Amino acid sequence: MPPPLEFGPPELRLDAFMARANAAYYANHDPFQDFTTSPEIAQVFGELLGLWAAVTWRQIGAPAQVKLVEAGPGRGTLMRDALRAASRVAPDFHAACDVHFIETSPRLRESQAALVPGAHWHDALDNVPDGPALVLANEFLDALPIRQFERSGGVWSERFVAHGRWVLRPAVIAGTPEDGTVTERCEAACAWTAALAVRLARQGGAALILDYGPARSAYGDSLQALRFGKPADPLQAAGEADLTAHVDFQAIAEAARAAGAASWGPITQGHFLNRLGLAQRTRRLAEANPARATELMQAAERLGAPSRMGELFKALAITQAGTEPPPGFEGLT
């Protein structure tokens, strides 16, 4: 096995290590050789999100120009499917849209340009021009860096990485769980969500975040690495594997509210997609393509069934405060 890649100083806090490792990974690899995502599994996923954006656009007053923004668009499949559905069902929305992608990987930008010609690319949310925006982010926040703390000998330490191994440094955080407990902090995901919420609160619009992780903050070590499609040691495969962590939906919802926006959910992906009509749309697609009926039904099952992606994955929406719930989030307590 080759020696672990080194990134800058020999000792890095986990979040700095994860940021550098993922930047190298996304710049040099096709991540879809290592994992797949909802839009790659079923076209109905992007289509339903396109319809979500169209209905939400009407709710915010149907502005004549709106930015349809996607963070971490991968191959561009979700946006292609969303735009196709929107152009058929809501041509007025489709005509009002300007597509903006937040993507740092030049390699993935190329794939996105092939599927969504005419999009605009930005390295960060801050660079998306002002104005009302509908923002989609599927499996984006899980790639942002986290910090980890572990409890041993009745005290907390923070995890740093040096030469492919953990190094522990004293830390002061709240909580006195039993020894061996690990806890995570997603400052990058919270900061990103807060910046998004400030923008939506001031300039109008709404966001839909889908990802895997718990609805309530909980102890646990969720750092994982996928290399060649299989679990790998996150510290050994730096830059060669996709490093992710579960998204703490409670923390990001709180960050959105603290920034002055409203948050809706999280609800499970299965619940959300079913509310948007996953079953009905899949049936219609299957009727129109009888040869592909089984494949389409199985793909929908994979997205929505609790034992597959339906329960671990959650959906969270962010809107301006004081507005009605966006589609899929009506009547939640």
Ligand code: SAH
């Ligand atoms: N949403 C897509 C892809 C998810 S993979 C899908 O559902 O298929 C994560 C995506 O986020 C990739 O496009 C990756 O290049 C991008 N990404 C990861 N970290 C990023 C960062 N810090 N800034 C911008 N894009 C990032």
